[in-house]
Amino acid sequence: MSSATRTIGSGGDDGKLYPPPLASHEVIVNDAKLFLDTLKQFHFHMGSKYMIPVIGGRKLDLHTLYVEVTRRSGYEKVVAEKKWREVGSVFNFSTTTTSASYVLKKHYWNLLYDFEQVHFFKVQGPITPPADVLSGSSSSGKPDLALAEYAPKHANNGPESNVEAKGYPRYGEGTIEEKIDCGYLVSVKLGSEVLRGVIFHPEETVPPPSSRVAVTGVV
Incomplete structure (x- = not known):
């Protein structure tokens, strides 16, 4: 594919300029x-x-x-x-x-x-990032918060829940760290521990801060 051309406006990264291309x-x-x-x-x-x-x-x-x-x-x-x-x-x-x-x-x-x-685009001038650098962050640049529900799978002949047996609360405050193609990277605080993992689901919009997210497992 041949290279394209693009023009960008003023602004940039503290006035820093792109260098000229070093090869085609x-x-x-x-x-x-x-x-x-x-x-x-x-x-x-x-x-x-x-x-x-x-x-x-x-x-x-x-x-x-x-x-x-x-x-x-x-x-x-x-x-x-x-x-x-x-x-x-x-x-x-x-x-x-x-x-x-x-x-x-x-x-x-x-x-x-x-x-x-x-x-590729042959841009010259000040460095300007795209409008959406990494999707999944809120407009303030901080991760979105959500209330997470931990719903572990029960063993057929075991106790009702290993998590409950360890004294973990059923609900905790979670953070959606990033949105990815297949779901969300999240962290959930349960008691004194912070658990991190991935919530997989079909593509959809990021839930608002007050929404409740079902976590099916812990990584």
């Missing part, structure tokens, strides 16, 4: 080694941290991630059309790798979004 988009999508060298230099010029994430015990192929997202018209288009699961399907992650869509989105934002702006 058409060249770096066809040369993984040049891509990584260019990405490393780009982060040096930006003064940002460069690293290769590890997912499921394997280094994430940032070149493939960049190619797959830009061939779908870039980060914001993939976010808007909810195609992170589609992008993730090309990586063949192990079944033990959970929330892959969210993880890919986070790493793309941290490592490749600005690189995409310069090399």
Whole structure:
């Protein structure tokens, strides 16, 4: 896919400007080694941290991630059309790798979004983040709160509830940390302990702070 063009307004990240492109988009999508060298230099010029994430015990192929997202018209288009699961399907992650869509989105934002702006969209001028950096946060930038109900599965011949046997309350105040394609990353305070996990469900809007969320298990 050929690179696109985009203009951005004023504002930006404390007046910081994007550096000029170090190579053309058409060249770096066809040369993984040049891509990584260019990405490393780009982060040096930006003064940002460069690293290769590890997912499921394997280094994430940032070149493939960049190619797959830009061939779908870039980060914001993939976010808007909810195609992170589609992008993730090309990586063949192990079944033990959970929330892959969210993880890919986070790493793309941290490592490749600005690189995409310069090399794919050919943006020049002040750095301006997209309107929705990582979905799932409220307009104030703080996680949404919800009342969580813990409903554990009972053993056939065991006590009514191991949780109740340990003295945990049935209800507790929970926090929706992030919205992901398959549900929500949450944390729930039960007594003196904080439990974290994932609530899986079909796509729907984030519940308001006063809503009640059924938690079917603890991670």
